[in-house]
Amino acid sequence: MSARPAISQLLGEDLDLLLSRSLDGDLSPEEEAELQGYLATDPAARHRSDELSEILGALKDLPNASTPFALATRVNTQVSERSSGLGAALHRYGVFLSPAALTGIVVALGLIVAVGLFTFNPRAGRPAAAPVEDADAKSDGPVTVFFQPSANGPAGPAARGRAALAWSIEILPLARMAAPWKLATTHFEVPVYEPLEGTYNLTLEPDGRVSSVRPIAPAEMRTDIGLLLRSLVFEPLKPGAPNQIEVRISAR
Amino acid sequence: MPSVSPSPYASEQYDWPGDERAVTRFLAGDVTGFEQIVRHYSAMIFSLAARLVGPVDAEDIVQETFLRAYHGLEKFRGESSLKTWLYAIALNRARARHGTLARMRELFVTSRRAAPGEDPYSVIDNAVDQTATPEENAMTRQRRTRLRGAIQSLPPEFRTAVILRDLEGLSYQEVAEVLSIPIGTVRSRIARGRSILKEALS
Numbered sequence: 001m002s003a004r005p006a007i008s009q010l011l012g013e014d015l016d017l018l019l020s021r022s023l024d025g026d027l028s029p030e031e032e033a034e035l036q037g038y039l040a041t042d043p044a045a046r047h048r049s050d051e052l053s054e055i056l057g058a059l060k061d062l063p064n065a066s067t068p069f070a071l072a073t074r075v076n077t078q079v080s081e082r083s084s085g086l087g088a089a090l091h092r093y094g095v096f097l098s099p100a101a102l103t104g105i106v107v108a109l110g111l112i113v114a115v116g117l118f119t120f121n122p123r124a125g126r127p128a129a130a131p132v133e134d135a136d137a138k139s140d141g142p143v144t145v146f147f148q149p150s151a152n153g154p155a156g157p158a159a160r161g162r163a164a165l166a167w168s169i170e171i172l173p174l175a176r177m178a179a180p181w182k183l184a185t186t187h188f189e190v191p192v193y194e195p196l197e198g199t200y201n202l203t204l205e206p207d208g209r210v211s212s213v214r215p216i217a218p219a220e221m222r223t224d225i226g227l228l229l230r231s232l233v234f235e236p237l238k239p240g241a242p243n244q245i246e247v248r249i250s251a252r
Numbered sequence: 253m254p255s256v257s258p259s260p261y262a263s264e265q266y267d268w269p270g271d272e273r274a275v276t277r278f279l280a281g282d283v284t285g286f287e288q289i290v291r292h293y294s295a296m297i298f299s300l301a302a303r304l305v306g307p308v309d310a311e312d313i314v315q316e317t318f319l320r321a322y323h324g325l326e327k328f329r330g331e332s333s334l335k336t337w338l339y340a341i342a343l344n345r346a347r348a349r350h351g352t353l354a355r356m357r358e359l360f361v362t363s364r365r366a367a368p369g370e371d372p373y374s375v376i377d378n379a380v381d382q383t384a385t386p387e388e389n390a391m392t393r394q395r396r397t398r399l400r401g402a403i404q405s406l407p408p409e410f411r412t413a414v415i416l417r418d419l420e421g422l423s424y425q426e427v428a429e430v431l432s433i434p435i436g437t438v439r440s441r442i443a444r445g446r447s448i449l450k451e452a453l454s
Contacts, residue, residue: 016443016444016446016447017439017440017443019443020439020442020443020446020447021439021443024417024424024442026424026439051450051454052446052447052450055446055449055450055453056418056446058395058399058453059399059414059418059419059449060418060419062396062399062400062419063396064299064302064303064307064419065298065299065302065307065310067294067295067298067299068298068311071294071295071298071311071314072287072290072291072294072295074311074315075290075294075314075315075318076286076287076290076291078315078318078319079286079290079318079319079322082319
């Protein structure tokens with residue numbers, strides 16, 4: 001401090017800078033002692049210090065928005081969706097388009113190409129052969145899903161604060177389905193009860209809602225807390241009607 | 253670049269291996285490294301984003317931040333901490349939100365915007381303290397609204413410094429890393445921002 005002007009000669013912004021640094025604990029012990037000594041002799045400066053301290057307290061007490069539920073999950077999902085294919089290539093160059101916009105652009109380009117082919121290719125326009133359905137489609141394999149205890153379940157508020165549980169869900173192929181279900185990212189909530197091990201039949205409505213979860217095969221259903229099955233949606237490859245799928249849930 | 257197959261639902265309990273191990277894991281092709289980074293830092297980035305653009309649009313900023321981080325992590329050299337690196341990205345995304353490119357992008361990207369005239373913090377500031385009288389709660393609400401207005405009215409360079417230091421609790425060094433400015437400049441911007449707030453609220 002000896003190389004700088006005496007504090008008593010500092011006015012305005014320099015004093016505010018010292019006071020600000022003092023409030024942040026950024027002064028050395030010697031500097032702090034010198035400042036406090038000065039403040040003891042200058043009521044106006046002391047008042048200014050008190051006002052700044054009050055502002056700082058008000059700032060620290062200013063509440064902020066709570067982190068949205070399952071934010072990290074949604075972020076990871078979005079990164080996964082946008083980190084592959086054309087979307088990822090565009091993202092590298094700072095062009096961020098929503099999946100819907102990207103789909104729209106691709107569809108539009110496809111239509112342009114199709115119209116062009118139809119116009120210039122005399123053989124275009126013949127009906128394509130019906131696709132062969134694969135009755136031996138394999139499942140997508142195990143998917144890890146985390147279940148969060150819900151205060152709306154049977155245990156009510158007692159469920160709050162319970163840790164989320166990790167479960168593995170294996171999507172099983174069904175003989176009556178022509179193609180496998182594909183994991184998508186829409187959300188739904190269906191109450192299921194801990195523990196979840198067992199095989200379940202889910203009824204998936206055309207709009208993506210799971211309207212029922214029915215356990216089949218031996219499944220223990222303890223009901224001490226209610227869990228909401230969230231963020232697990234199956235995108236039907238044959239939309240338009242309710243679809244039945246089976247999932248096997250086992251502890252991770 | 254490894255593809256991410258995320259767990260659809262984030263557990264509240266996870267093991268944080270630290271910045272270096274998470275980054276190393278991700279760059280080695282293990283996607284859980286990036287998932288861990290998201291789980292560890294998403295709340296912090298959301299908090300900053302909510303301060304910068306309001307709670308309604310904050311999640312968009314978080315998404316954009318981590319998407320950029322995903323593609324930029326291989327270039328991260330560790331000169332700053334992962335935290336300040338992510339904060340810097342979030343800050344840039346928040347600033348870009350008001351730029352020309354952002355206005356064009358809005359034509360394509362669905363964004364949840366607060367209605368004109370709607371105070372996005374009204375719910376937060378109107379939260380009632382059960383131990384206080386109605387008059388005290390009303391005064392608290394009023395004080396918070398004035399303070400938020402004063403923060404928003406700060407010149408951008410002072411507002412950012414005050415938000416990072418006084419609202420987000422970053423150290424001077426961390427603020428300097430986020431803003432890529434010398435510590436001395438950080439000190440003076442924070443001091444000046446606080447002084448302006450004091451004048452505005454007196």
